[in-house]
Amino acid sequence: MKILFVVSEVEDLVKTGGLADVAKSLPLALRDLSHEVLIVMPYYQALATQFSAAECAPKQILYSEQTPYEFAIREIQLQGLRVLCVDYPDFFARKGLYSDDYHAYPDNAERFAFFAHAALKTAQAVNFQPDIVHCNDWHTALTPYFLHIDDSGFFNHSKSIFTIHNGAYQGTHRFVDIPYLRPHHQLAAQLDGDALNFVRMGIRYATKINTVSPNYAQELLTPLGSHHLFYEFTQRRGDVSGILNGCDYSQWDPVNDPHIIQTYDSKNFKGKAACKADLQKELTLPAEPKTPVIGMVCRLTEQKGFGFILPMLDKLMQHKVQLAIVGTGDPDICRYLHDMAQRFPQKLAFHQDFSVRKAHMIEAGSDFFLMPSLFEPCGLNQMYSLAFATLPIVRAVGGLKDTVVDVAEDPQAATGFVFEQPNDQALLACVQRALLFYHEFPEKFALIQQRAMQTRFTWQAAAKEYEKLYLKALG
Numbered sequence: 001m002k003i004l005f006v007v008s009e010v011e012d013l014v015k016t017g018g019l020a021d022v023a024k025s026l027p028l029a030l031r032d033l034s035h036e037v038l039i040v041m042p043y044y045q046a047l048a049t050q051f052s053a054a055e056c057a058p059k060q061i062l063y064s065e066q067t068p069y070e071f072a073i074r075e076i077q078l079q080g081l082r083v084l085c086v087d088y089p090d091f092f093a094r095k096g097l098y099s100d101d102y103h104a105y106p107d108n109a110e111r112f113a114f115f116a117h118a119a120l121k122t123a124q125a126v127n128f129q130p131d132i133v134h135c136n137d138w139h140t141a142l143t144p145y146f147l148h149i150d151d152s153g154f155f156n157h158s159k160s161i162f163t164i165h166n167g168a169y170q171g172t173h174r175f176v177d178i179p180y181l182r183p184h185h186q187l188a189a190q191l192d193g194d195a196l197n198f199v200r201m202g203i204r205y206a207t208k209i210n211t212v213s214p215n216y217a218q219e220l221l222t223p224l225g226s227h228h229l230f231y232e233f234t235q236r237r238g239d240v241s242g243i244l245n246g247c248d249y250s251q252w253d254p255v256n257d258p259h260i261i262q263t264y265d266s267k268n269f270k271g272k273a274a275c276k277a278d279l280q281k282e283l284t285l286p287a288e289p290k291t292p293v294i295g296m297v298c299r300l301t302e303q304k305g306f307g308f309i310l311p312m313l314d315k316l317m318q319h320k321v322q323l324a325i326v327g328t329g330d331p332d333i334c335r336y337l338h339d340m341a342q343r344f345p346q347k348l349a350f351h352q353d354f355s356v357r358k359a360h361m362i363e364a365g366s367d368f369f370l371m372p373s374l375f376e377p378c379g380l381n382q383m384y385s386l387a388f389a390t391l392p393i394v395r396a397v398g399g400l401k402d403t404v405v406d407v408a409e410d411p412q413a414a415t416g417f418v419f420e421q422p423n424d425q426a427l428l429a430c431v432q433r434a435l436l437f438y439h440e441f442p443e444k445f446a447l448i449q450q451r452a453m454q455t456r457f458t459w460q461a462a463a464k465e466y467e468k469l470y471l472k473a474l475g
């Protein structure tokens with residue numbers, strides 16, 4: 001099949017979160033199944049600085065009423081895959097992808113409405129006639145609509161997939177603030193008050209809708225888990241499915257990881273102890289081999305459970321424990337964590353940083369990985385933790401429920417510690433249970449670590465599921 005993969009960020013090129021991991025790994029895995037994949041993404045300033053990519057097609061123009069939007073198409077290679085970038089400097093030559101610091105650009109709707117359309121024009125410009133147009137998250141959720149209204153004939157046989165990596169970000173904007181869409185009067189019927197919701201458009205116009213774990217797909221079909229799109233999801237119930245993300249073991253495997261001080265495998269954890277010492281040194285925590293280290297790497301948002309983490313920190317600090325957090329995001333959460341790190345310098349280290357090296361150091365050097373999300377479409381870090389024998393402490397939600405088995409629930413298959421209720425008492429009780437297990441049952445703990453390391457969620461398996469979904473879409 002010919003697959004046009006439309007996405008706003010790709011690992012190794014630009015990344016703000018897990019979407020980028022998928023946008024690299026899935027196209028590569030599909031290519032390995034002999035499909036022809038073309039990635040289209042915006043040409044951000046960060047790309048221009050790193051690659052200064054050459055133009056690979058004539059300039060293109062899209063019109064909105066009389067206004068021309070002229071853009072260039074530039075090509076980058078990603079492990080032999082073609083990545084075409086939509087170069088429209090007014091929209092994309094900026095410091096951030098979606099925001100400067102924490103403030104979203106006010107014209108994000110305009111930027112990504114244009115990009116969603118320009119991606120199709122790009123495919124046409126290089127004569128790539130896709131069987132499948134695979135769109136990802138709200139940034140590209142209008143592409144199925146543009147495909148639907150396209151009258152060039154070029155896409156007559158193309159079907160679309162809309163993958164939801166995070167249903168909470170929907171791209172809801174006042175229609176009058178999206179000049180690019182002004183000629184699309186028919187969209188008036190789709191507005192919620194005066195606002196257009198991009199994700200709702202994706203759900204409505206895509207041939208098939210999927211998300212990144214089977215459990216989150218089920219949650220989207222409930223009033224509580226649908227992010228207020230219950231009606232839209234249930235209308236398309238028969239076309240909604242979940243495919244679990246994979247883990248890229250070529251990057252996330254302690255057997256062979258250039259970011260950590262010493263490699264290790266499931267037969268010998270000496271290297272892991274060295275990684276723990278190195279992490280403690282890096283974060284200026286006391287060098288205490290027997291104190292359990294709980295690590296976290298994430299975007300600092302409500303989604304990741306800070307609503308329950310922050311209220312229980314004082315109590316957690318009464319235990320013999322070290323907490324190592326690397327993340328960027330919500331200024332209020334950052335402030336709180338900085339304060340806690342000042343109050344408990346021996347026990348809590350917080351680096352407000354986006355650092356691949358530190359992410360790997362935390363995965364390798366921690367005993368536990370904390371991911372008590374409010375909701376979690378799939379979650380990648382708990383998979384990385386398993387590969388590093390760092391036992392995840394997670395809430396039973398979304399993809400976390402699909403990937404971590406609780407010690408008490410099924411001792412023979414256990415890989416971590418799981419709790420249910422979204423509140424600080426339940427989280428604290430689960431962390432205490434994990435700490436107790438670590439101290440009381442070191443041998444069992446080591447066995448669970450070995451099992452965790454042997455667990456595999458491969459992109460090959462995920463790609464085969466996508467292949468089936470594409471075939472269904474093609475009828």
Ligand SMILES: Nc1ncnc2c1ncn2[C@@H]1O[C@H](COP(=O)(O)OP(=O)(O)O[C@H]2O[C@H](CO)[C@@H](O)[C@H](O)[C@H]2O)[C@@H](O)[C@H]1O
Binds near residue numbers: 212353354381
């Ligand atoms: N400060 C930091 N420094 C270095 N690296 C950092 C970092 N903060 C985050 N990262 C990295 O970004 C990625 C985060 O991936 P996740 O899947 O855990 O969450 P995210 O919510 O971004 O993704 C969304 O999309 C993915 C992909 O579908 C879903 O798995 C997920 O549930 C959904 O919320 C990981 O590779 C992590 O290491």
